[in-house]
Amino acid sequence: MTHAQLRAHPLGDSAVTIVFGVERTSELLGRIHSAARSVEAARIPHVQDIVPAYLALTVFYDSLHTSYDEMAAILIETCQRQTRVIGKAPLPTEHRIPVRYDGVDLEWVSSSTSLSVEEVIARHTARLYTVDLLGFVPGFAYLSELDPSLQLPRRAQPRPRVAAGSVAIAGAQTAVYPLDTPGGWHIIGRTNTAMFDPARDPPALLYPGDLVLFERVA
């Protein structure tokens, strides 16, 4: 793998987006996650925020004290150095999240997939998910990859309110709603684990690249 392809773009005055590739794959996402951890570990002066995503890593910085050109050069170098040394970045955290499988859409998911409710639950708890990225609302972590037999399009009409703690699925992903928000995913269960707390630092429980296992509780 050659890394000369890393390309930097300004995202406004105070961010650099480093593009790692053009096709969304779990391998590429893994590289971006470990690059994010390396940039964090490098403690580059003036860096404020590091946001990994599917094809690119975006780093926000204090542009009153450095320039785009300077920041882009340091980041490209850090990302290239990191990707040459596999496994150098710190390891991701593994989380276990207890879930009561009694969601309003569980029956519907069961009938749409022609799987029994027990089988839906078994397949949802059988996988170790990766946190792809956070977004939508604070603390909302997109987890991949859902068992192919459970992959359903999201609801045509989103619900105006989904309760915090709802465990839901849509497409190839699963997630826990961290706050009461509108939502279009299928709700299969709920958890008491606080996914987001603004009084905590960091406020979100999950970080991109972390691993998540759901555990069934009565």
Added chain:
Amino acid sequence: MITITRAPPYLAVQNGGRRRSRNSGVPPGGARDPFALEAANAVVGNSLDAAGLEWALGGGSVRFERDCAIAIGGATARATLSGRVVAPCTTTYARVGDEFSIDQIITGRFLYLACNGGIDVPQLLGSRSTYLPGRFGGYQGRLVKSGDALPLSEQKSEPPAEGFHCAADLMPRYDSGTVHATRGTQEELFDESAWLTLSESEYRVSAASDRTGYKLEGPALSNRSGTLPSEAGCPGAIQVTGDGLPIALMADAPTVGGYPKIAVVSEADLPILAQRRPGETVRFVLIPIDQSQRALKRRASDLDAIKLLATRSARG
């Protein structure tokens, strides 16, 4: 302490945004016109980052329960303090029992009221700003209502003399409607015609505009993709939706999104865009990133100049 005797439809505690929690999905938030709040803070002798009131959509009034230097900035309005006219960005002394009133906002969208000491609400994730979708920050995570009593912090420095004001040439050109922008992260998805359209057309701020984004009405911008895998955005990013119409992201926009970004508004000019009302127009002028970053540094040094003059006035 200040008591809200008659709240306008929108009144929220804001200061600078949350700059270190995007990786938890927390948008930066904060004052939509940060320059106006910072200038008003400088004029009352506050640190630029003190919390103030962001005021919009109509009139209202506030009563002071202690002597306090105040200043307003941003949108222009008919503002009075117990009957006396309050001029923009001018140090004005309120006494116990004085009532500050806004009759009507005349130009712009967001008016900022800074009080010496700043509004004393808890700092969460590095900011005192209200984030309404998450119901946290600011005053109890919600809009300020009639009857609320907001504590003020002790004043840490002597405010300038009554009547001190910041020079008009240090303020953004709110009336120009010209907004500078740099090319976005998906520039290769847009062809020359889209660039020409963006830089040669007038766009009208739609009524569908809120703290997450301003929809812009005007010629459509063609691009070679519908949506992309999500990546980080930022306030000022101009993303193009499926129908080709641009949306300028604002302070509370989600941290990531999948629409291609054709350009990003220069931070120095974000106040100009933020203050445009529905129906008003903007024109975008594309500039290189180094020019945009220089403009932001100039904006910061303008604020430092106001702060320095205010400090001198306090000593004199």
